[in-house]
Amino acid sequence: MSAPQTAATKPLLSVRGLTKHFPIRKGLFGKATGAVRAVDHVSFDVMPGETLGLVGESGCGKSTTGRMILRLIEPTAGSVEFDGIDLVTLGTRQMRALRRRIQVIFQDPFSSLNPRMSVGAIIREGLTIHRIAEGAAADTRVRQLLEEVGLRGEYASRYPHEFSGGQRQRIGIARALAVEPSFIVCDEPVSALDVSVQAQVINLMQDLQRDRGLAYLFIAHDLSVVEHIADRVAVMYLGKIVELAASEDLYREPLMPYTQALLSAVPVADPTVKKSRVVLTGDVPSPANPPTGCVFHPRCQHPAKDAACAEIVPPLEQKAPGHWVACIKQPPTGVDWAIQQTAGGTKQPTRYLPVLGIPTPSTTN
Amino acid sequence: MADPLLTVRDLRTYFYTENGVARSVDGVSFSVGAGETVGLVGESGCGKSVTALSLMRLVRPPGRIEPGSAIDFKGRDLVAIDEKAMRAVRGAQIAMVFQEPMTALNPVFTVGDQIAEVVRIHKGGSRQEAWRRAVEMLEVVGIPSPEQRAHEYPHQLSGGMRQRVVIAMALVMNPALIIADEPTTALDVTIQAQILELLRELQAKFGTSILLITHDLGVVAETVSRVIVMYGGEIVEEAPVEELFKNAHHPYTQGLLNAMPQVGHERDRLATIPGTVPPPTNWPQGCRFHDRCSYAWERCLVEHPPLYQIGETHTSRCHLAVEPDRRAQPHTPFVVQEASA
Numbered sequence: 118m119s120a121p122q123t124a125a126t127k128p129l130l131s132v133r134g135l136t137k138h139f140p141i142r143k144g145l146f147g148k149a150t151g152a153v154r155a156v157d158h159v160s161f162d163v164m165p166g167e168t169l170g171l172v173g174e175s176g177c178g179k180s181t182t183g184r185m186i187l188r189l190i191e192p193t194a195g196s197v198e199f200d201g202i203d204l205v206t207l208g209t210r211q212m213r214a215l216r217r218r219i220q221v222i223f224q225d226p227f228s229s230l231n232p233r234m235s236v237g238a239i240i241r242e243g244l245t246i247h248r249i250a251e252g253a254a255a256d257t258r259v260r261q262l263l264e265e266v267g268l269r270g271e272y273a274s275r276y277p278h279e280f281s282g283g284q285r286q287r288i289g290i291a292r293a294l295a296v297e298p299s300f301i302v303c304d305e306p307v308s309a310l311d312v313s314v315q316a317q318v319i320n321l322m323q324d325l326q327r328d329r330g331l332a333y334l335f336i337a338h339d340l341s342v343v344e345h346i347a348d349r350v351a352v353m354y355l356g357k358i359v360e361l362a363a364s365e366d367l368y369r370e371p372l373m374p375y376t377q378a379l380l381s382a383v384p385v386a387d388p389t390v391k392k393s394r395v396v397l398t399g400d401v402p403s404p405a406n407p408p409t410g411c412v413f414h415p416r417c418q419h420p421a422k423d424a425a426c427a428e429i430v431p432p433l434e435q436k437a438p439g440h441w442v443a444c445i446k447q448p449p450t451g452v453d454w455a456i457q458q459t460a461g462g463t464k465q466p467t468r469y470l471p472v473l474g475i476p477t478p479s480t481t482n
Numbered sequence: 483m484a485d486p487l488l489t490v491r492d493l494r495t496y497f498y499t500e501n502g503v504a505r506s507v508d509g510v511s512f513s514v515g516a517g518e519t520v521g522l523v524g525e526s527g528c529g530k531s532v533t534a535l536s537l538m539r540l541v542r543p544p545g546r547i548e549p550g551s552a553i554d555f556k557g558r559d560l561v562a563i564d565e566k567a568m569r570a571v572r573g574a575q576i577a578m579v580f581q582e583p584m585t586a587l588n589p590v591f592t593v594g595d596q597i598a599e600v601v602r603i604h605k606g607g608s609r610q611e612a613w614r615r616a617v618e619m620l621e622v623v624g625i626p627s628p629e630q631r632a633h634e635y636p637h638q639l640s641g642g643m644r645q646r647v648v649i650a651m652a653l654v655m656n657p658a659l660i661i662a663d664e665p666t667t668a669l670d671v672t673i674q675a676q677i678l679e680l681l682r683e684l685q686a687k688f689g690t691s692i693l694l695i696t697h698d699l700g701v702v703a704e705t706v707s708r709v710i711v712m713y714g715g716e717i718v719e720e721a722p723v724e725e726l727f728k729n730a731h732h733p734y735t736q737g738l739l740n741a742m743p744q745v746g747h748e749r750d751r752l753a754t755i756p757g758t759v760p761p762p763t764n765w766p767q768g769c770r771f772h773d774r775c776s777y778a779w780e781r782c783l784v785e786h787p788p789l790y791q792i793g794e795t796h797t798s799r800c801h802l803a804v805e806p807d808r809r810a811q812p813h814t815p816f817v818v819q820e821a822s823a
Contacts, residue, residue: 174670175641281758282526311525311697313755316741320752338670345743345752368745382675383745384700388723396679397672400640 128162129300129332130186135159135195137181141405153405155181157356158195160433163300168326168333170347170364172340174379176401178356179336183302186334187221188212199300217247220293224305226285230277236263236288237273243295262291267321283314290321300332307342319346340383344368349439352376355404355412358433362440370470372442374419377471395471411444419469421446425462486513487658487691488537488555494548495529495536497762504762506532506545508715514659519685519692521706521723523699523738527759529715530695534661537693538578539568556658574604577652581664583644587636593620593647594632600654619650624680642673649680656688663695678705699742703727708795711735714770715762717789721796731798733775757817769801776812777802 136159138152156178163169171179184190186197188204197204199219207215223229230239240259244250250258260270266287277285286306293301306322307315323346325331337343343350344364351361352373360373371377378395397416402408408415414426431443434451445452448466457466495507507529514520524530535541537553539560553560555576560568580586588596597616601607613632620628623646636644645665652660662681666674678701685692694706702709702723709726711719711734719732730736740753757774760766766773772782781801790803802808 174672283758311759312699312738313525313741314758316743316752316754317756319743320754323751340671341743341745344745378672380745382672384674384678384698384704386699386703386727386739386742386744388703388727390703394675396675398676400642400673 126164129165129167129200130163130334131196131198132162132182132186133160133196133198135182135185135197136193137178137185137190138193151405153403154356154407155404156185156192159353159356159358160195161351161358161361163332163334165299165332166326166330167349168335168347170343170350171334171336171353172338172343172350172379173353174338174401176404177353178404179353180304182353183221183304183334183336187216187219187302214247217243217296218298218300220296220298220301222286222289222293222301222303222306224308226282226289226309227277229289230285230292232277234276235273236275236277236280239277239288240273240292240295243292247296249296258295262295263288265294265325266291267317281314282310283318286310286318287321290318290325294325294329297329298331300334302334302336304336305338306335308337308339315342322346340380352379355401355407357412357443358441359413359443360441361433362437362442366437366440372436372440372447372470373413373444374417374469375413378416378418381471393471418471419444419446421464421467421469423457423462423464425457425460428460429457485516486554487516487518488553488693489513490533490537491552491554493533493536493551493553495532495541495545495551496548497545499544499763502763505715505765506762507536508765510712510715510717512710512717512720514691514693516658517685517689517691518708519694519706521702521709522693522695522712523697523702523709524712525697525738525759527762528712529762530712531663533712534578534663534693534695537661538572538576539565540572570604573600573657574655575657576659576661577655577657579645579648579652579660579662579665581667583641583648583668584636586648587644589636592633592635593639597632597647597651597654600651604655615654616650619654620647622653622684623647623650624676625650641669642676645669645673645677646680649677649684653684653688653690657690659691659693661693661695664697665694666701667696667698674701681705699739700744711738714760714765716770716799717797718771718799719797720789721793725793725796729796731792731796731803732771732800733777733802734771735798737774756815769799773817774815776815777808778816779808781805 135156137156138154140149141151141153143150159182173179181190185192192205237259240262241255244255244258259273263270263272268287307318310318335347347364350364350367351358354375360376371380378397381395395418399416410427410429411431429445429452431445433441433443436442436447436449445457446466448468450466454465491511493507493510497504497506510533522530536547541547547561551561594613594616597619598612601612601615617628617632620632625631625643625646666677669677696702706723709721709723710717713734719735730739737755741755743752755774768784769782769787772778787799787801789797789799792798792803
């Protein structure tokens with residue numbers, strides 16, 4: 118199966134056809150009457166030392182994807198290959214051993230730390246479970262880790278409630294780093310933080326990545342944060358990846374109409390910039406009953422949108438080197454015009470790039 | 483600027499807690515003109531939400547508005563009037579839009595009932611009339627098929643729709659001022675764009691003044707005409723929006739602007755403000771920002787800066803206003819020096 122690849126080097130993480138359907142149960146015997154397609158055939162790679170951003174609005178399946186990679190949620194179908202090992206078929210004990218190499222940082226620094234454990238105990242737990250260090254050696258390691266994330270070593274004896282949100286997130290990072298992972302799933306790691314503190318944590322994460330060669334799957338809804346930290350970005354909508362490209366390409370020239378609308382909705386912190394905005398009407402449809410064909414077609418603003426969009430499920434195809442897009446109306450496409458016509462298509466694919474308000478200060482009003 | 487609709491003078495709201503007196507809002511003065519949109523910006527704990535609650539007189543014990551505070555609204559001092567008179571103002575002349583629409587709405591009443599209730603309380607009249615008005619308002623805020631939607635409960639609506647209902651409820655009595663406390667923070671970015679557009683449209687249509695409270699400088703840049711920046715329970719800078727983004731004076735405002743990653747900008751390291759917002763029970767001596775500031779000198783440690791006039795419409799609470807040469811000598815902030823010591 119063809120899937121987005123970057124370079125010739127071997128990916129650290131390879132996700133193929135990852136799917137999660139949550140059954141909708143009704144009636145006395147809990148008969149499944151349908152399914153919420155939270156994640157639907159998602160495929161991507163993460164290279165060693167790379168940051169892949171995963172963006173989308175609430176309910177698009179980005180967190181579920183992250184949790185399936187960690188096996189915190191069992192996938193319905195698909196494979197997750199980490200350094201050549203298929204995680205989905207791994208037994209509990211083997212998976213636990215592998216968790217030393219795959220760690221997670223959660224969004225909420227308030228609920229992800231056990232309030233009854235001291236900071237030292239929280240960080241030490243991983244060292245003990247994976248038999249990395251014991252006794253005095255573990256104490257020293259805990260202090261080192263705290264200092265590495267910008268906290269004082271003596272904080273080890275304090276409890277989470279004594280810290281601010283930003284400091285707690287640093288503790289969460291220290292806990293993840295304790296077992297020396299090569300890959301970290303970061304699920305909205307800075308969303309709960311104030312701007313000035315958010316910047317501190319982002320810089321810390323970038324420093325750690327540089328020093329330790331970490332790879333991140335950075336899940337976030339804030340597009341400006343993702344642009345800042347990610348090398349490549351995948352955009353999800355209703356459980357599918359609709360665009361995947363190098364960060365510069367995606368933000369400079371988004372090709373999927375959904376990405377275009379999403380980017381144009383980001384407020385620009387410059388009152389002199391007048392943005393031309395693609396305002397999406399309506400809400401995201403329910404993943405229990407997604408639209409046929411292209412899941413975005415009911416809200417799409419592409420001028421060539423026609424009946425074929427409601428019929429054909431657009432494949433994620435390469436429109437430019439390393440730039441993958443799921444849209445049959447954005448040329449070039451492998452879905453021939455003849456096929457589109459058979460499906461009721463009336464408008465030929467045309468290149469559509471609405472003027473986005475990506476800062477080009479205007480002199481006129 | 484037009485004649486001020488709202489003038490706040492020396493507002494102090496303190497909370498008497500076990501850990502000491504939290505001076506959450508500590509001497510705030512500003513005004514909002516008729517038809518104007520003013521942004522109140524700051525990070526968590528700076529006092530912006532408590533300011534909003536004080537204007538509505540919704541501060542609960544152990545918090546209270548201190549004597550000497552004045553909130554002049556249409557010629558009346560809202561601090562002095564009794565609760566009955568305040569109830570006639572609240573919801574009718576000053577309305578509030580909260581951050582989380584799910585908690586702002588009552589889950590056991592239909593949205594139509596909840597809007598109609600506001601009408602019946604403030605204007606009286608028949609149930610049918612109030613209901614008609616509710617349906618009308620739902621249409622104004624862009625809810626499709628409002629007759630049916632009015633019969634639905636909050637959980638049946640999406641987040642964006644719920645926020646539209648909350649706005650409909652705020653606007654139903656045609657108030658002179660709307661206080662919007664983080665109205666789009668809980669929403670996705672595409673829905674946020676819809677709601678901000680709606681607020682702009684409605685303001686143009688009804689001439690309502692808006693006090694927009696937010697931590698998001700992007701939202702501020704696109705929505706308001708004048709910005710007030712709060713830190714440590716005080717106003718630290720105030721200016722028209724273009725001026726603030728072009729010539730921010732206060733080191734805190736500059737820090738906020740630089741710390742924000744922006745789409746389309748160079749991918750280098752983000753600037754940060756070291757340290758965190760101090761607790762309101764224990765504001766630092768002198769300038770409240772001095773321990774996190776790269777320019778702070780002896781004066782900042784001991785002398786609390788007044789709001790200096792920087793330009794005709796621009797004020798800043800920073801001693802750099804009178805000693806501008808100090809800007810040439812940035813240094814490591816005290817909070818970092820202490821931590822590494």
